[in-house]
Amino acid sequence: MNKIIVYERQNFKGMSREFTKTVPSLIDENFNDCISSLMVIGAPWVAYEHPNFKGRQFVYEEGQYATVEGKKDITIETNLCFSDFNDTASSHIVHRGVWVLYEHGENIGRQLIAQAGEKVANYGDLGFNNQLSFLRPLKYGAPTVKAKIQWEKMVKESEKNVKIDELVGVNRSDTEQSFSSTATKEYETYVSQSITFSNSTTITVGTKLTLDIVPGVGMETSISASKTFTVEKGKTESTTTKEKTELNLPVKVPPHTELTVNVMRKEMSVRVPVEFTVTRGSNTKIEYGEYRCSSGSSVHAEYSSKQLK
Structure with missing residues (x-):
């Protein structure tokens, strides 16, 4: 949802109004000439000094403006003041995006808004000929990303039982003996x-999303991942969780018996396609990635014994 929230006082205080579509006049909203701070969510908004889109223009990209005079740092911009193209442009074609053109360097002076697909053959008609000194693209609001793991397309890469410990109790006497001084032993599990x-993703660095880990039929006892996996692209795209589990040990060893306990951990690795739904404003795009999970969270004991002579 693209919207702008305007406030009566600075620092987002006082009365407020929320708009999601074009407003030709704030007089009709009983909010004229009283905006002191604002928030923009999604696509950029252009405010005008006078009703019906007249007067000076003020451009606000996604973010919070504690005062309407505040300026945000822009890193994608072009300053023509120090080039041989300063004050020489007379026309433009916009291939994509929305751009702000300024009369002077560093976002100063009269400005024009140029939109995708626009062709202006002569700045003279706009009173802007040979005046362009600075321009920058408006940054679109951050996309919303929803992820769905396609468990029905899961590929099981490996599944095996790995011996992680071996305990041996030997009783050469004629009576039962204790196997261990403790009834349980602790082992590590992991996910x-x-x-x-x-490689062609449009999801930008810093985008956060949460995957709902709901394995398909038969997966619940094999993959013991948490119910959700939170990802921040470029920062936390992988995680390993380690826990402890207790295994019950035999209480007694029979007479003239060697008892062996093999502690086994079931380990499994899978990879699953992920469908990403990326929404920017009114545009939605489907992308694909891959989720991988390696789990060693199931520990059990296997017993064997032999009689001693």
Whole structure:
């Protein structure tokens, strides 16, 4: 949802109004000439000094403006003041995006808004000929990303039982003997998860999303991942969780018997396609990535014994 929230006082205080579509006049909203701070969510908004889109223009990109005079740092921009193209432009074609053109450097002076697909053959008609000194693209609001793991397309890469410990009790006497001084022993389990994006992804660094880990039929006892996996692209795209589990040990060893306990951990690795739904404003795009999970969270004991002579 693209919207702008305007406030009566600075620092987002006082009366407020929320708009999601074009407002030709704030007089009709009983909010004229009283905006002191604002928030923009999604696509940029252009405010005008006078009703019906007249007067000076004020451009606000996604973010919070504690005062309407506040300026945000812009890193994608072009300053023509120090080039041989300063004050020489007379026309433009916009291939994509929305741009702000300024009369002077560093976002100063009269400005024009140029939109995708626009072709202006002569700045003279706009009173802007040979005046362009600075321009920058408006940054679109951050996309919303929803992820769905396609468990029905899961590929099981490996599944095996790995021996992680061996305990041996030997009783050469004629009576039962205790196997161990403790009834249980602690072992480590783990779950490793990661997500990869396609090389052509439009999902930008810093985007956060949460995957609902709901395995398909038959997966519940094999993959013991947490119910959700939170990812921040470029920062936390993988995680490993380690826990402790207790295993019950035999209480007694029969007479003239050697009892062996093999402690086994079931380990499994899978990879699953992930469908990403990326929404920017009114545009939605489907992308694909991959979820991987390696789990060693199931520990059990296998017993064997032999008679001693």
